[in-house]
Amino acid sequence: MQDLAWAISLWLMALLAITFIYVVMKSGDKADASAVQSGAGKIRATLFWLILIAGVPVTMVTLTDLPYAAQSDATAQIVTAEGSQFNWDISPTTIVAGKPVEFHVTAADATHGFAIFDDTMTLLTQTQAMPEYTNILKYTFSKAGTYKVLCLEYCGSGHHVMSAEITVVAAGGM
Amino acid sequence: MEQIISKGAKQSVLAYLGTACVVLLLLMIFGLTMRAAQAGGLAIPAEIFYQLMTAHGIGMVGIAGMCGAAIMWYFLGQYVKLSTPIFLLNIGLFLIGVVLILGAIFIGGFASAWTFLYPLPAMSGGAWTSGSAVIYLSGVLLIGVGFLLFHLDTGWAILKQYGSLGKALGWPQLFGNSTADAPPPTVVASTMVLIVNVLGLVSGASILVISIVNILVPEFGIDPLLGKNMIFFFGHVFINATIYMSVIAVYEILPRYTGRPWKSSKPFLLAWTCSTLFVVIVYPHHLLMDINMPTWMAVMGQVISYxxxxxxxxxxxxxxxxxxxxxxxSWGMPASLLFLAVFGWAAGVIPAIVDGTISVNLVLHNTQWVPGHFHTYLLLGVVPMAMGFMYYISNNEGSGLDRAGLWAFIVGGYGFIFTFLWAGKEGVPRRFAEHLPEWMAVDAMGAAFAALTILGVVIFAISFLSRIGKIAKA
Structure with a gap:
């Protein structure tokens, strides 16, 4: 997902840059303003409809799989996680791969961010850890290994040292 | 439109811009220090890093506001009658607020990030005292009060001239049959900013007061999610308003070079009316990882972001x-900077929209992708808008050195934001005082590009500040 986000951003920014550079290169020519504006109006209308036509399906597709759990899954492994300055209290810390996990995430003091990274430090998923609230984050680990939990919401002077580990074992390994 | 501005009013605008120039450079050095520390090239204690981060964040938001206010006030004053004493009161309150904020941070050790996310100010973990938290929040509150007065004055002046906010937004021309000329772009933009920023400032002031009371009387508290909503509503609206104020420089100055007046066409009026609504209701895109927020608000955050x-x-x-x-x-410094600024704003919208997608936000939220996109439209949008205005107001088309500064700014600025975006893609968290060794190479590149950007801004600042006395007397 991160690579896709990067590629889309880069290509669109490059396209925009090429357009701006083209206009700068042509800016020294002098043409009748009304003729330029008239042509520009047509391009603008086309651009507007193109954005709208592309935007509607993109919006619909990206809204089909939201990370908001409507209700608890009875078959899921339940893991509770409580953030506090500057520790994670996670239980249990060993879970099984291939089976859904529900992280019940909260905080004891300030707001923290509960984020799970794999062994290459790729960010897999996250939610906020808030006092007085329990956020349910669903995730299914596809492979066994050691995963790192970092705090992604600034919470004070020890924010960057607030980390923990989760061990994911293959099914039948517990 | 012809320039009609009194000497006193011009001097007031120069006071804003001169203050902004100096503070901007200082805060950019704070930013460079943080990037150098993350790269491992500079050893600073974590407490100091987070103090610098807090000062950098709140300071840049304030400076963006001051630049935007100066631009808006300068041009809006050519269409409606504004109060110079209130304009000066705003900068007075701003400077007092700055002193309180700097004292709270660098003497009191306060470091809750500029967002002062409730209830963090009251929970320092031993890093700062309650007193310093109250002083910081009071400083921000004072600055907010100054801006509220500033907007109330612009609102009063607009209402006196145009009769209603709807008329000032060009609604009779947009929705009715009026054939009269619509209000000029500056008035339309100023009206939009007035509406959204008053709402944002009231929300911000409310949560600031609540936070202060919470520190003094810990038994008094509010729902943390409600507090978070109030803070992000305020923060989102205020920072966006700085862009919408600053873009007035583009509408007003660029036509003087192109010879093509920027008109309030129907698409223009519709865009600003839509933006008025969008800026107010889009803020839940900051709360996409708060699973307890109503789902419809998250969906609205994504859709309105798009x-x-x-x-x-x-x-x-x-x-x-x-x-x-x-x-x-012909590309003098004002036109070059303003055109560059429009590109920076538009380019920054792209990674921002990408991050506003819920499924993407799940893996980019609070990574360095976030400073990557907001530096694009603030550092490469608002800053060149302000600098373009400074060159314009000082009648300075620029020397060879200024153009060299412009290239340093472009290369440094874009290199800088792409190191952030890249690091965000790689999962590097934002707001970490210490980085893992594998993240440090990109940090070092970011620091080098930041230094180049600062070099560009130093040249811009010297060019402006060396002329400020002469402009003030003119």
Whole structure:
């Protein structure tokens, strides 16, 4: 997902840059303003409809799989996680791969961010850890290994040292 | 429109811009220090890092506001009668607020990030005292009060001249049959900013007061999610308003070079009316990882994030392109910086929209992708808008050195933001005082590009500050 986000951003920014550079290169020519504006109006209308036509399906597709759990899954492994300055209290810390996990995430003091990274430090998923609230984050680990939990919401002077580990074992390994 | 501005009013604008120049450079050095520390090239204690981070964040938001206010006030004053004493009161309160904030941070050790996310100010973990937290929040509150007075004055003046906010937004021309000329772009933009920023400032002031009371009387508290909503509503609206104020420089100055007046066409009026609504209701895109928020608000955050891009890209960016295309424009510093600024704003919208997608936000939220996109439209949008205005107001088309500074700014600025975006893609968290060794190479590149950007801004600042006395007397 991160690579896709990067590629889309880069290509669109490059396209925009090429357009701006083209206009700068042509800016020294002098043409009748009304003729330029008239042509520009047509391009603008086309651009507007193109954005709208592309935007509607993109919006619909990206809204089909939201990370908001409507209700608890009875078959899921339940893991509770409580953030506090500057520790994670996670239980249990060993879970099984291939089976859904529900992280019940909260905080004891300030707001923290509960984020799970794999062994290459790729960010897999996250939610906020808030006092007085329990956020349910669903995730299914596809492979066994050691995963790192970092705090992604600034919470004070020890924010960057607030980390923990989760061990994911293959099914039948517990 | 002809320049009609009194000497006192001009001097007031110069006070804003001179203050902004100096503080901007200082805060950029704070930023460079943080990037150098993350790269492992500079050893500073974590407490100091987070103090610098807090000062950098709140300071830049304030400076963006001051630049935007100066631009808006300068041009709006050519259409409606504004109060110079209130304009000066705003900068007075701002400076007092700055002193309180700097004292709270660097003497009191306060470091809750500029967002002062409730209830963090009251929970320092031993890093700062309650007193310093109260002083910091009071400083921000004072600055907010100054801006509220500033907007109430612009609102009063607009209402006296145009009769209603709807008329000032050009609604009779947009929705009715009025054939009269619509209000000029500056009035339309100022009215939009007035509406959204008053709402944002009231929300911000409320949560600031609540936070202060919470520190003094810990038994008094509010729902943390409600507090978070209030803070992000305020923060989102205020920082966006700085762009919407600053873009007035583009509408007013660029036509003086192209010879093509920027008109309040129907698409323009529709875009600004839509933006008024979008800026107010889009803020839940900051709370997409708060699973307890109502799902409809998260969906609205994503959908409105997408829609918000249309007025920026299709109206302002496209408008700038159409006004410049084959205009015979010669590229002095004001025109160059303003055109660059429009690009920076439009380009920054792209990674922002990408991050506004819920499924993407799940893996980019609070990574360095976030400073990557907001530095694009603030550092490469608002800053060149302000600098373009400074060159314009000092009648300075620029020397060879200024143009060298411009290239340093462009290369440094874009290199800088791409190191952030890249690091965000790689999962590097934002707001970490210490980084893992594998992240440090990109940090070092970011620091080098930041230094180059600062070099560019130093040249801009010297160019402006060396002329400020002469402009003030003119």
């Amino acid at each position: 829609l918000s891009g249309i007025p920026v890209l299709v109206v302002t960016a496209f408008g700038a392109l159409a006004y410049v295309h084959r205009s015979g424009l």
